[in-house]
Amino acid sequence: MRIECPICGSRxxxxxxxxxxxxxLARPAPEAGDDLWDGYLHLRDNPAGQTRDLWQHESGCGAWLVVTRNTVTHVVQAVELASDVKRAMA
Ligand SMILES: [Zn+2]
Structure with missing residues (x-):
């Protein structure tokens, strides 16, 4: 799978x-209890289909990216800088 970094290009x-x-993920309060902390730390969805995930271009420019992809076909549909996504949500 290749990801099109908006800064570095296809990698x-x-x-x-x-x-x-x-x-x-909503981080529980420190006193939230074992069940909430267990879910926060260990339970994740594993969807088949389109997802929006957070990735960092660790071996490149270091940018944080929001990648929209299909977990079944591995087709990457969109890559956005996380800072742009956050700004658009504000
Ligand atoms: Zn990059």
Missing amino acids: DRREFYYRGDAIA
Whole structure:
């Protein structure tokens, strides 16, 4: 799979660090209890189809990216700078 970094261009996905779902996980309060912390730390969805994930171009420019891709076909549909996505949401 290749990812089109908006800064560096097309690169192999092994240059990128996968952080997870781009929808921010709500970090529980320190006193939230074991069940909430267990879910926050260990439980993740594993959807088949389109996802929006947060990746960092770790071996390149270091930019954080929001990658829209299909987990079944591995087709990357869009790559955006996370800073642009955050600014658009503000
Ligand atoms: Zn880059």
